[in-house]
Amino acid sequence: MKNESIKVIEVRELTKKFGDVTAVNQISFGVRKREIFGFLGPNGAGKTTTIRMLTGLLTPDSGDVLIGGVDIRKNPIKAKMKIGVIPEMGNVYVDLTAKQNIILAGRFYGIARGELGNKADAILAKFGLLERADDPVKTFSKGMKQQVNIASAIVHSPELLFLDEPTAGLDVQSQRMIKTIIREMNQRGTTIFLTTHNIEEANVLCDRVGIINNGKIAAIDTPEGLKRTFEETQSVEISFDKPVDLSEIEESRLLIRKEKLGDKWRLYTDNPDKVVKYLAQFAQDHNLIFTTMEICGASLEDAFVKLTEDKY
Numbered sequence: 471m472k473n474e475s476i477k478v479i480e481v482r483e484l485t486k487k488f489g490d491v492t493a494v495n496q497i498s499f500g501v502r503k504r505e506i507f508g509f510l511g512p513n514g515a516g517k518t519t520t521i522r523m524l525t526g527l528l529t530p531d532s533g534d535v536l537i538g539g540v541d542i543r544k545n546p547i548k549a550k551m552k553i554g555v556i557p558e559m560g561n562v563y564v565d566l567t568a569k570q571n572i573i574l575a576g577r578f579y580g581i582a583r584g585e586l587g588n589k590a591d592a593i594l595a596k597f598g599l600l601e602r603a604d605d606p607v608k609t610f611s612k613g614m615k616q617q618v619n620i621a622s623a624i625v626h627s628p629e630l631l632f633l634d635e636p637t638a639g640l641d642v643q644s645q646r647m648i649k650t651i652i653r654e655m656n657q658r659g660t661t662i663f664l665t666t667h668n669i670e671e672a673n674v675l676c677d678r679v680g681i682i683n684n685g686k687i688a689a690i691d692t693p694e695g696l697k698r699t700f701e702e703t704q705s706v707e708i709s710f711d712k713p714v715d716l717s718e719i720e721e722s723r724l725l726i727r728k729e730k731l732g733d734k735w736r737l738y739t740d741n742p743d744k745v746v747k748y749l750a751q752f753a754q755d756h757n758l759i760f761t762t763m764e765i766c767g768a769s770l771e772d773a774f775v776k777l778t779e780d781k782y
């Protein structure tokens with residue numbers, strides 16, 4: 471069960487400018503205990519700038535960040551002990567071994583030297599990397615490097631983990647592995663804040679998604695909630711065995727618009743059920759055979775495109 475009431479991250483009117491560019495513009499939101507919260511936005515939207523402010527790496531121009539109730543500007547060390555950070559570019563030392571990287575991170579967090587060897591081994595074992603523990607990270611694949619990144623960020627067992635585009639630049643296999651790691655950590659109780667420009671990743675991974683564009687939050691909701699907001703992006707895809715005149719269907723007023731895709735038509739509607747029934751009768755009356763007939767639900771992609779359309 472996700473706890474609905476406790477806010478692990480609380481952000482109020484956070485703003486950061488770089489010269490004339492307002493990278494983050496008065497954003498406010500909260501992240502609940504044990505949820506996977508995704509910040510979804512195109513390149514340059516302000517995701518990395520936000521994550522750097524939330525983790526105390528960058529000082530905001532204005533606004534507040536509370537981590538587990540602790541103000542990160544007033545009490546940075548206390549706040550930082552609660553969190554693990556996996557930055558966009560990663561921060562592994564490639565000349566060191568996997569184990570040395572974790573031990574170094576542990577020293578940074580003040581974990582006693584005596585405990586660290588075992589702790590590092592336990593984390594490496596969890597990630598299936600124990601056999602490679604003593605190999606320099608420069609001999610690792612990108613996916614394995616990212617695992618070491620994550621391993622180093624959780625050595626102090628943080629309750630909250632920040633990941634900036636954790637799967638960007640990885641092959642499909644490694645992406646899947648990283649997503650599994652994120653889910654498993656979440657199931658064991660870690661709250662996750664991640665950024666992504668990958669819509670499907672936000673869709674399958676996140677309990678809630680904030681869509682950020684031009685430094686502003688365009689919407690925050692569950693993936694399903696965001697899709698529902700865009701019911702008019704539902705469609706029915708059809709093709710018949712011979713070319714047809716669709717003007718009759720347009721007269722039915724069931725369609726929002728239609729689009730030709732090769733030999734198929736995509737008919738946008740807020741009521742796919744009615745359109746399908748209409749089409750069945752239409753095919754019957756005109757002696758047509760369906761070669762394709764598919765209902766396509768609203769997608770997070772449609773929601774995303776709508777919400778990030780340039781309004782300026």
Ligand SMILES: Nc1ncnc2c1ncn2[C@@H]1O[C@H](COP(=O)(O)OP(=O)(O)O)[C@@H](O)[C@H]1O
Binds near residue numbers: 491511516
């Ligand atoms: N250190 C910086 N100096 C100047 N401009 C920056 C700096 N960091 C980010 N920006 C600008 O702020 C905006 C948001 O960038 P960023 O937060 O990196 O976006 P995202 O991570 O969503 O791709 C962009 O216009 C970017 O060029």
Ligand SMILES: [Mg+2]
Binds near residue numbers: 518519634635
């Ligand atoms: Mg970024």
